[in-house]
């Protein structure tokens with residue numbers, strides 16, 4: 001784990017947590033506790049070199065699972081990661097002097113207690129996102145600034161209607177809703193079309209849908225959207241807003257710090273640059289896990305990957321039909337390209353602007369103030385529309401600077417640094433940033449998402465019971481998978 005050497009001194013010690021403490025924590029995320037005798041049996045590498053557990057994927061889900069295994073006393077595991085880094089869909093750009101901006105997942109919010117607990121346990125602080133001031137919309141003819149209350153300004157009446165419908169749509173299993181067929185036959189867009197949404201409000205719905213759902217309202221299943229609102233305790237504003245919402249809180253040191261710290265503590269249990277290519281004998285075990293550097297055998301495997309990433313692994317024997325079909329048809333689409341302009345100071349704040357810029361029908365979905373907490377310099381991060389900006393970062397930087405200059409002032413033409421990450425182009429290890437579920441998918445394929453297949457336990461944010469698709473969901477899914485694995489091992493030894 002040389003990659004983490006330079007940060008090692010900064011890592012806080014793991015809090016002293018007793019096994020009882022771990023089980024108490026784990027029981028709150030899944031209704032299963034291990035009997036004491038069974039706990040004692042967990043954990044030894046057997047004589048034939050078969051590990052108890054192999055985990056695939058060192059994102060927040062896989063690392064959380066690994067951390068929980070260790071805290072339960074299990075040492076017979078390994079975590080295999082394809083990339084040369086941990087964190088998966090969280091990635092920090094290092095701005096120097098201990099400052100970072102994020103290229104991937106970054107915000108947490110109310111009721112996202114799993115990720116908040118993790119941050120606290122790792123000694124990582126949080127701070128509020130900046131939204132105070134006017135937001136700006138730029139178009140062909142100029143710009144318009146409008147007062148911003150930290151929301152995207154969607155009609156609260158419609159938000160309330162969605163909240164009522166969401167009450168019958170369990171977030172982890174929306175296909176079990178009594179109204180599943182009805183809601184999954186519609187898109188968010190077709191539902192909005194029945195509501196006479198004012199033209200000026202269309203921008204808010206479009207922006208919210210693309211940023212949180214991964215696609216325009218016309219492409220997103222209403223059932224899926226409602227399951228996301230259900231995650232936020234059926235509180236639409238909490239789901240959609242920055243202020244007091246799911247975009248309201250940032251992580252000091254950038255979100256990837258959580259994964260980096262977990263990996264530091266796990267040491268050589270984490271093997272980077274080890275993509276899993278093939279999995280054999282998953283039905284009976286021991287499972288043979290093939291990587292370019294050798295074969296690892298384990299009794300159980302936690303697959304902490306999004307469903308489309310599982311398609312890149314060959315399974316022998318083939319996976320059950322339902323699971324295979326679900327993986328194959330899962331929307332594997334990574335539209336997110338995120339950029340960061342760094343400035344000497346957040347100059348827009350002095351003008352009463354909050355740094356939000358939207359460009360309907362342009363290259364920019366949403367730019368926002370991602371400056372450090374102490375505002376010692378300014379950062380404008382942006383989600384840009386796929387395929388509309390030049391792929392060359394220098395050219396993209398210049399084009400975006402022009403848009404910012406129009407919105408925020410001439411100072412925007414002179415960034416001191418620029419970062420650009422296109423998840424769709426970077427590498428094959430993130431196929432879907434946020435899953436834009438189309439109508440009909442969840443009712444047809446959803447039930448194949450959770451059930452383990454033989455020795456394979458499915459994890460990753462997509463499998464979470466709440467906040468699926470979010471960092472919080474990833475952490476929850478890791479807790480759940482660790483418990484499932486520990487139970488499976490102990491059942492095998494009983």
Ligand SMILES: Cc1cc2nc3c(=O)[nH]c(=O)nc-3n(C[C@H](O)[C@H](O)[C@H](O)COP(=O)(O)OP(=O)(O)OC[C@H]3O[C@@H](n4cnc5c(N)ncnc54)[C@H](O)[C@@H]3O)c2cc1C
Pocket residue numbers: 056057058059060061062080081082083086087088089090103104105106107108274275276277304305306309312313336338423429430433434459460461462469470471472474
């Ligand atoms: C641009 C963007 C913005 C986002 N914004 C937010 C946000 O603000 N808030 C929020 O909560 N969430 C956000 N998300 C989503 C959030 O980042 C993810 O839900 C979360 O990080 C997923 O964690 P995971 O562990 O489930 O999966 P991943 O992070 O995808 O981890 C999977 C890991 O498996 C590895 N891998 C893949 N295939 C193999 C293989 N064959 N063998 C070995 N390893 C393999 C990958 O390299 C990766 O490290 C955003 C995501 C993106 C990309």
